Amino acid sequence: MAAVDTALRGPSIEASSTVRLAAEATAADVMAEIFDRRDTREKFIPVTREAIMERLTRPHSWPGQDGAEARRFFRYLDYWRQQTYAARLLELESDYEPFNPDSDLVVSRTFTPEERLRKRERLVANMTKLLEQANYTRIDTDRIELILTSDSHYGLDLHVDLSAFDELQIFYRGASKRTENRPDLRKLYLKQAEIEVPIFQRLCVVFKLKPDDVRIREVMVERGCNRKEAEKIVKRLRRMLPPQIKSDYIYLKLFKNMPRSDIEMVFPNTRVRFRMFDKIRLGVTAGSGLGMGVFGTVGKIVVASNPIALAGAMLGLCGIAFRQATSFLNQRNRYMMTMAQNLYFHALADNRGVTTLLANRAAEEDIKEEMLLYNAMAKERVTRTDLGDIDRAIEQYLLNTFNVSVNFDLEDALGRLLADGVVTEKDGVFQTLAPAAAAQHIDVKWDKYLDELPDQTRNEGIEFDQDASEAVT
Numbered sequence: 001m002a003a004v005d006t007a008l009r010g011p012s013i014e015a016s017s018t019v020r021l022a023a024e025a026t027a028a029d030v031m032a033e034i035f036d037r038r039d040t041r042e043k044f045i046p047v048t049r050e051a052i053m054e055r056l057t058r059p060h061s062w063p064g065q066d067g068a069e070a071r072r073f074f075r076y077l078d079y080w081r082q083q084t085y086a087a088r089l090l091e092l093e094s095d096y097e098p099f100n101p102d103s104d105l106v107v108s109r110t111f112t113p114e115e116r117l118r119k120r121e122r123l124v125a126n127m128t129k130l131l132e133q134a135n136y137t138r139i140d141t142d143r144i145e146l147i148l149t150s151d152s153h154y155g156l157d158l159h160v161d162l163s164a165f166d167e168l169q170i171f172y173r174g175a176s177k178r179t180e181n182r183p184d185l186r187k188l189y190l191k192q193a194e195i196e197v198p199i200f201q202r203l204c205v206v207f208k209l210k211p212d213d214v215r216i217r218e219v220m221v222e223r224g225c226n227r228k229e230a231e232k233i234v235k236r237l238r239r240m241l242p243p244q245i246k247s248d249y250i251y252l253k254l255f256k257n258m259p260r261s262d263i264e265m266v267f268p269n270t271r272v273r274f275r276m277f278d279k280i281r282l283g284v285t286a287g288s289g290l291g292m293g294v295f296g297t298v299g300k301i302v303v304a305s306n307p308i309a310l311a312g313a314m315l316g317l318c319g320i321a322f323r324q325a326t327s328f329l330n331q332r333n334r335y336m337m338t339m340a341q342n343l344y345f346h347a348l349a350d351n352r353g354v355t356t357l358l359a360n361r362a363a364e365e366d367i368k369e370e371m372l373l374y375n376a377m378a379k380e381r382v383t384r385t386d387l388g389d390i391d392r393a394i395e396q397y398l399l400n401t402f403n404v405s406v407n408f409d410l411e412d413a414l415g416r417l418l419a420d421g422v423v424t425e426k427d428g429v430f431q432t433l434a435p436a437a438a439a440q441h442i443d444v445k446w447d448k449y450l451d452e453l454p455d456q457t458r459n460e461g462i463e464f465d466q467d468a469s470e471a472v473t
């Protein structure tokens with residue numbers, strides 16, 4: 001918006017207002033798309049896999065001994081799916097290690113800039129796939145700024161500079177609204193009013209800061225200044241960052257029940273600014289207090305007959321000025337404390353812990369989908385034209401059994417069952433292995449797994465001897 005306002009400052013105020021209203025309308029459209037959808041169902045199935053397995057394998061659900069065999073197959077399939085994600089997690093952790101800010105491992109391998117870039121691109125791509133498998137939704141990069149707000153759920157005024165990031169990805173799962181009671185300004189805060197607060201039930205943020213040199217060159221172009229001035233600007237902007245935050249690292253953050261109005265809290269370069277109400281309140285109290293102090297001091301100076309009285313009057317004025325400055329600082333510190341306390345209760349995991357948690361969640365989501373789909377396809381002849389009916393039947397089953405409304409991801413689950421050979425397709429007709437045969441099929445895949453284990457090691461980086469490198473240094 002600042003760039004747009006600068007570009008339109010010449011022609012007219014009306015043109016600038018038109019652009020601003022268009023941007024606000026776009027932000028409103030994005031929020032409506034996320035929080036006010038007609039179909040608010042999520043792909044996420046909010047039921048444990050144990051509960052689904054228990055319901056699907058009850059004796060009356062399967063003829064003869066197939067109920068016990070189906071349970072055995074589901075357990076095999078569960079462990080098999082966990083193992084496939086464990087392999088993906090190993091590769092993900094290998095790519096993340098050079099960018100992990102929490103690593104406690106000895107650095108024994110160096111990477112060229114080109115190799116680091118490839119690992120970074122691979123890391124971001126695999127994280128995106130993992131989040132999608134865990135039924136998270138990605139917010140497009142060009143829409144991130146539109147979901148940020150100037151008013152905070154906790155009464156803070158927050159601002160974040162998105163241009164500081166070299167990599168920025170935001171994913172959410174579960175966009176909903178909750179009703180809260182807050183004091184109503186229109187009723188002089190004597191009564192409360194109900195308001196709807198947009199909430200992201202789960203929010204994942206992946207970010208990497210731009211190197212100082214890159215940001216300095218950008219500031220030189222943006223502001224038309226020389227390098228020395230740009231260095232001062234970048235240094236001032238990054239002064240608020242903790243010293244351990246570096247551009248070499250990639251940060252992964254996972255949060256729960258995050259109000260949409262507080263997304264700015266999750267960034268390391270968030271600035272807490274005074275709200276208009278606080279500016280007026282502090283300005284009035286500070287101005288009146290300092291004004292009265294100056295008036296009284298001037299009167300004392302006029303009638304002062306000795307240096308001690310004059311020094312006392314000046315000291316009193318300095319005390320008033322110090323007290324007013326302290327009020328500003330105390331209010332800012334209260335803001336920072338409020339932000340830190342509330343962010344603490346929203347945090348779920350950081351960095352490598354995020355990858356482990358998401359891999360477990362993605363595997364669990366997959367096995368729940370696969371059990372539900374297998375249960376529907378193993379009991380009758382299914383053609384590709386029947387898939388729509390099966391999808392709706394599964395959604396109705398979840399609603400009737402667990403009272404949850406879900407947008408079942410049939411194609412994703414079917415693709416995995418086909419890839420594992422549990423289901424095959426010929427001429428548009430699907431053949432599904434019976435429970436006992438399906439369990440045996442997974443058993444055979446387990447036996448072959450180690451023999452066919454792919455080598456994930458890539459010819460990237462150069463190993464070096466730690467003692468030798470220290471001796472040279």
